[in-house]
Amino acid sequence: MNDQVLDLIGPVDVSWITFTLIYTSLLSGLISLSHSPQRLLMSLQAYCILTFIRMLCISLTPLNEPAGIIVLKDPLVEILSYSGKVITKDLFFSGHVSTTFLLFLCVTNRWLKKVLLLATVLIAVLILIQHVHYTVDVVIAPLFGFIAYKTAMYLQRRITNKD
Numbered sequence: 001m002n003d004q005v006l007d008l009i010g011p012v013d014v015s016w017i018t019f020t021l022i023y024t025s026l027l028s029g030l031i032s033l034s035h036s037p038q039r040l041l042m043s044l045q046a047y048c049i050l051t052f053i054r055m056l057c058i059s060l061t062p063l064n065e066p067a068g069i070i071v072l073k074d075p076l077v078e079i080l081s082y083s084g085k086v087i088t089k090d091l092f093f094s095g096h097v098s099t100t101f102l103l104f105l106c107v108t109n110r111w112l113k114k115v116l117l118l119a120t121v122l123i124a125v126l127i128l129i130q131h132v133h134y135t136v137d138v139v140i141a142p143l144f145g146f147i148a149y150k151t152a153m154y155l156q157r158r159i160t161n162k163d
Contacts, residue, residue, distance in 0.1 A: 019073075022100065022119075038156075049148040070130045
């Protein structure tokens with residue numbers, strides 16, 4: 001796929017910066033959400049919905065990796081699950097960007113919301129710099145985070161109103 005934005009950027013390995021932002025965002029978001037079990041549960045449901053949507057999208061849109069890709073190295077995931085296998089066809093849409101944006105939507109602390117929104121933008125830029133995703137994968141990712149969030153909120157309201 002031709003991507004004019006990626007064509008303007010020479011790929012650079014920024015994995016360590018990206019994962020520092022991702023894991024810091026994840027940890028701070030979960031700590032914040034842990035103060036409200038109901039909100040934490042809804043957030044986890046939203047993440048499950050987001051994961052399902054992403055699996056569906058990846059299955060329906062098999063794309064080859066962008067030219068010049070530098071594989072994003074996640075030290076924790078490499079240790080825990082991939083057994084050294086490199087996965088590069090999980091493109092449409094960015095799980096890192098959508099998950100960070102979902103955290104932004106889920107937390108209630110105003111200061112943390114601002115930090116998570118900034119982290120979402122920075123992670124998106126870093127992923128493009130590294131040519132891990134096409135621009136469309138990164139730009140559309142927050143929309144899917146929003147859809148997952150709204151779906152989980154709807155389901156939560158339906159369950160709460162039945163009791």
